Amino acid sequence: MVAGLVVLGMLMLFVFVRPQQPGSLTSADAAQAMLDFRDNMPSGSTAERIGQVTSGAAAADVLEVLGASATDAASAVSALRQTGLVDRKRMRPGTALTAYFDESAMDGETSRLIAVSIKPNAKNTLLATRQADDSFFVSVLTARLVTSHRRAAGIIETDLQTALVAGGGTPAHAASLAALFPDDTVLATGGEPGDRFDTVFEVAEDERGNFIENGDLVFAAFNGETSSGSWYRYTPVDTGRTEFFDANGVAAQPFLTRYPIGRVAINSGFGQRYHPLTGQLHLHTGIDFRAPAGTPIQVAGDGIVEFMGFSEGYGRHIRVRHKRGYETLYAHMSGFAGVALGQMAKAGDVIGYVGDSGSATGQHLHYEIRRDGRWVNPMTLELPSGRNLASDPAELAAFMKQKGEIDVLRGATEGVALATASTFLPVIQPNSP
Ligand SMILES: [Zn+2]
Structure with a gap:
């Protein structure tokens, strides 16, 4: 009877987390699925125990400490590992792990492990559930991410990287900005006090507006001793190749050719x-x-x-x-x-x-x-195209529309997360049949 209820609980759960069309399950739905999972577990005999994965204790060790048999712990962890998301090196120390046991099926010191849930990073929650054949099936619940934008702008006091990081940006943003001004050897080493910069970059947030991670630059401007200019990121519809264009829709000129003796064999x-x-x-x-x-x-x-x-x-x-x-x-x-x-x-x-x-x-x-x-590889190297979008009116109009949106973001308050765009990730990525 108890086993029957557990199996029924599992079936109910799969109704919620089996693969669906991307975007059809929100993270709120995913949270509901977790609640339903708990509701459907046989009460009275089910125990929920929480442990922590640390640098000294791997997930399997933690499961054993919580009361799982070595076989069950190894089987559940192996299934979780197959997602590529549970890896001791990449998991934050202190990551919580919740184990669910069927207490009515004690075997000496150990209880029967029926499910494990773990949140290895801010985006994903993994749920491994025991199958009829005692293997574990893993569902990956992915938070729906919203792309927001943040602006960091100001005057360099020591160097560009320090200024950008102080504004919420990253060292990678500083490197990307400097790469847009390749002739500026001073900027390449951090710029000079008094140089002005302005950047807008993407920020990923969850549905509640919690910061998840910084994304790429969509705009970068610099005004220094030796160089100045503004660059807008844009992806032409025809080529799909993302690069930076100036305010008139002209990409940087290629500074190298792949063909020093022309297009010969x-x-x-x-x-x-x-x-x-x-x-x-x-x-x-x-x-x-x-x-x-x-x-x-x-x-x-x-x-x-x-x-x-x-x-x-x-x-x-x-x-x-x-x-x-x-x-x-x-x-x-x-x-x-x-x-x-x-x-x-x-x-x-x-x-x-x-x-x-x-x-x-x-x-x-x-x-x-x-x-x-x-x-x-000279053939696959990414080089600026030198392309002028003005030769294609539709492409130029699309660029100008996007540029206008970025300029609105730049007009808003410095250093504050700004208007949102809708970029959604598929919320379910099942990894086992
Ligand atoms: Zn050769």
Whole structure:
């Protein structure tokens, strides 16, 4: 009879938490489902015990301390882990865990574990319930999040990061703002006292308006000694590629090209490759463009020639330092042209010619891009598009509408959470069949 009631309780529960259309279950519904779950548990024989997961005690240990058998504890925790949300490293110390036991089914010192609920983070509540076959089924209840906006603006007293964090922003916001002014070397190191900044960024809140986390910048302006300007984040409908545009709807100009000898055929792409000479698997650190010896190579962007010379691998090669921490390298050249070490090269200047010097199997240009000293794939690298939205009236109108909304936010009180937009996450993500 008791077992029958428990099973009935489980069935009632699944009516509430089985997968539904995203958005059809609010977190209030989820809370109701939890209440219904408790209501449907056989009273008199059900015990609810609360423990805490700490850095010294994992969830399974806590369940055992609360009275679960080692087998039940391991089984419930393993099911919870499969969500990817219960992980000792990521869980806040002190995270509460509630265990439900059927006291009528005692087995020596242990009671029968029938359910476990845990809230590993502000967004999610997990509920593991025992099935007829003694395995545990986990439902993930996700709070419905509301995207709000916050503005942080002011005058730098020490550095940009300190000022932004004081205004509720993050170090990442400071880095994103500085990246929008790549020519400003002073801003790159924090700016100067007296420089003005203005930012609007997204903030995720739950339905009660509780802060969950900071999101990305949607607006950034800077007015300093060496640079000034305003940038609005926008995602064009046609490309779906989010970037920042100025007040007229013009994106930053690309400062590097992916194609220093034009759009010629590619012999070998970036990534893991079997080396043509050694047969060994290695990281191919650039792109090999196929072209006959003597094809002129144009420098990918404005920069300083940092290296010009010969090495066994790259052969005759040039390395150029650009802004934003980027470098480009051109290898296996047959000769150099019109450049000198330490000299400025302008985008499009011919710096040399395709060849097969160094360890090359044939005539080609090996082209590398490095960002902060690390190789990146020139083909997938995110570069500003230089796009002018004015060439598409519908796109420009959509941008101007969004810009207007951001400007309204900027007109509101500094440092206060502002008007809300509706961005909802699916509320249920079941993880087991
Ligand atoms: Zn190569």
